[in-house]
Amino acid sequence: MAEPGRIAFCDFEKREEMTPDQVAEVFTKVAGTYDETWKARHYKDHVYVAEAVADFYPGDRASVQVLDVGAGTGMLAEELWGKGFRLIDGLDPSHGMKVEASKKGVYTNYYTEFMDGKRLDCFATDAYDCLVVAAAFNTGFIPCAALPEMTRLVKPDGLICFGIPDSRFTEVKDYVDRLAPLMELMEEQGVWELVDTKYCHDFYDNANPGNIFRYVVKASDIDAAKFIDRLGPVG
Secondary structure, X not given: OOOHHHHHHHOHHHHHHOOHHHHHHHHHHHHHHHHHHXXXXXXXXXXXXXXXXXXXXXXXXXXXXXXXXXXXXXXXXXXXHHOOOOEEEEEOOOHHHHHHHXXXXXXXXXXXXXXXXXXXXOOOOOOEEXXXXXXXXXXXXXXXXXXXXXXXXXXXXXXXXXEEEOOHHHHOOOOOOOHHHHHHHHHHOOOEEEEEEEEEOOXXXXXXXXXXXXXXXXXXXXXXXXXXXXXXXXX
């Protein structure tokens, strides 16, 4: 019989019933085989995000301070490292993921914290030039409420880049009729500005289309509640 943790790793709906700590533990249990699992499924989200970030920084990348949210085992950071980025911090609530990521030597610091919308006091406002996310917009991971906190951590004119499969907008309860409107509201209110989106037809399993979003931060220190309170109810 398959372990409950592995079932929850593969079945997103199982995670709807879990607490954040339980979700983090699921990923600690599968950390040792995480890279192998996703490589077998032809995972490409991290590749596309890294390409989009590198395109935004055509010059000296070694001095760009990057925060990798939902860092996992460091698959995205490896891609960024290969493109010349050297100042990369990771953030992920799973201790097991941190252990695996530390073996790769691509992070300056790795914080075992949740990006759940609460203010992260371990980070100063405008701490980073760039914030990236790959494969973490999903059930039990990054909630809508986290977006304002993400912008707080990035300097004005800095970049936030992430990938989201199309299906997440209609299948993840927290995102349905909430995530896209929030992204648009934050642009309307001058928090960030959409640079572009890039359509990709194969985020994983040689299928699962979605988009890579690139936003430039315009106002980092904002009143997060002003935006979160405008969201409709989950579900």
